[in-house]
Amino acid sequence: MAGQVVEGTNDGISAVAPPKKVLVIDDNHTIVELIRHAVQMHGKFNVIVAYDGVQGLEQFYSEHPDCVIVDVKMPRMDGYQVVRCIRGDSASAHTPLIILSAMVEEDDQLTGLLSGVDEYLAKPFKPSVLCATLDRVMQITPEERERRMTQLASGAQDQ
Amino acid sequence: MAADRIIDESRQDRRLRVLVVDDSPSERELVHKALGDEYQVRFVSGASEALDVVRKDIPDLLVSEVDLPEGSGLSLCEAVRTSPGARYLPIMLLTSRASIHDKVAGFQAGADDYVVKPLDMRLFNARVRLLYRIKGLEKPRRELGA
Numbered sequence: 001m002a003g004q005v006v007e008g009t010n011d012g013i014s015a016v017a018p019p020k021k022v023l024v025i026d027d028n029h030t031i032v033e034l035i036r037h038a039v040q041m042h043g044k045f046n047v048i049v050a051y052d053g054v055q056g057l058e059q060f061y062s063e064h065p066d067c068v069i070v071d072v073k074m075p076r077m078d079g080y081q082v083v084r085c086i087r088g089d090s091a092s093a094h095t096p097l098i099i100l101s102a103m104v105e106e107d108d109q110l111t112g113l114l115s116g117v118d119e120y121l122a123k124p125f126k127p128s129v130l131c132a133t134l135d136r137v138m139q140i141t142p143e144e145r146e147r148r149m150t151q152l153a154s155g156a157q158d159q
Numbered sequence: 160m161a162a163d164r165i166i167d168e169s170r171q172d173r174r175l176r177v178l179v180v181d182d183s184p185s186e187r188e189l190v191h192k193a194l195g196d197e198y199q200v201r202f203v204s205g206a207s208e209a210l211d212v213v214r215k216d217i218p219d220l221l222v223s224e225v226d227l228p229e230g231s232g233l234s235l236c237e238a239v240r241t242s243p244g245a246r247y248l249p250i251m252l253l254t255s256r257a258s259i260h261d262k263v264a265g266f267q268a269g270a271d272d273y274v275v276k277p278l279d280m281r282l283f284n285a286r287v288r289l290l291y292r293i294k295g296l297e298k299p300r301r302e303l304g305a
Binding site: 054057058061076077080081084085087088089090091093107110111114115116146149150152153154155 | 259262263271272274277279281284288296
């Protein structure tokens with residue numbers, strides 16, 4: 001189970017904040033369970049899951065997760081398309097996004113980053129690295145994300 | 160001929176050529192502002208006019224509204240994808256249609272990116288450049304059969 005986060009309030013009484021939600025989108029059920037276990041052991045997030053890109057978008061817009069971990073190769077809609085859908089809508093453009101994929105060629109990773117993902121992790125993954133990455137992307141501010149996107153975009157002029 | 164001279168001059172201009180399909184004057188103005196002078200921007204109103212342009216002289220990037228007075232952005236995507244030489248043309252749909260169904264339909268029709276209006280000018284400008292770069296990565300991989 002995800003841990004509860006205790007926050008201070010103005011009147012000095014501690015309040016229990018609801019745990020953050022991570023949406024995991026991957027068509028491999030074993031991988032989903034490995035990720036779920038790693039994230040839940042981390043104790044900061046609840047996990048919701050989807051098994052293809054379209055189901056992932058449905059979960060995203062109904063559950064409003066705080067972060068998304070998505071595979072690339074999936075039925076119906078791939079992970080790059082999911083990332084572009086989320087980044088292309090100003091209502092969701094600043095959601096922390098991680099790709100976790102066995103596609104580890106340089107161009108695969110660059111495509112992910114150019115599509116708008118915050119981090120691109122390779123499978124097989126280490127639970128500690130995944131959780132540290134989760135923590136890191138949750139700290140990225142909209143301004144930092146926009147700055148990074150602009151920097152990546154400006155590289156296009158060099159081609 | 161004058162038309163030949165225009166095409167020659169257009170080709171001497173090294174800026175990326177963006178074909179924008181949208182019949183709304185206010186949206187055209189916004190897109191033009193967002194892209195600034197970095198691109199050669201050409202506007203058309205309908206899907207068949209856009210397809211004619213693509214077949215005659217493929218632009219570097221296509222940006223289309225989904226709802227058009229004649230045809231639709233989705234049918235345009237499908238037609239472009241089967242048009243000779245336009246297989247790798249980067250296509251962005253720019254629309255106020257924001258449902259999951261619309262987004263999925265856009266990608267299934269062949270779009271590479273889907274941006275929801277109202278237009279965030281900085282976001283849009285960056286995404287146009289990013290999309291062009293992404294498609295540049297895809298082309299050699301697809302040609303190698305990856």
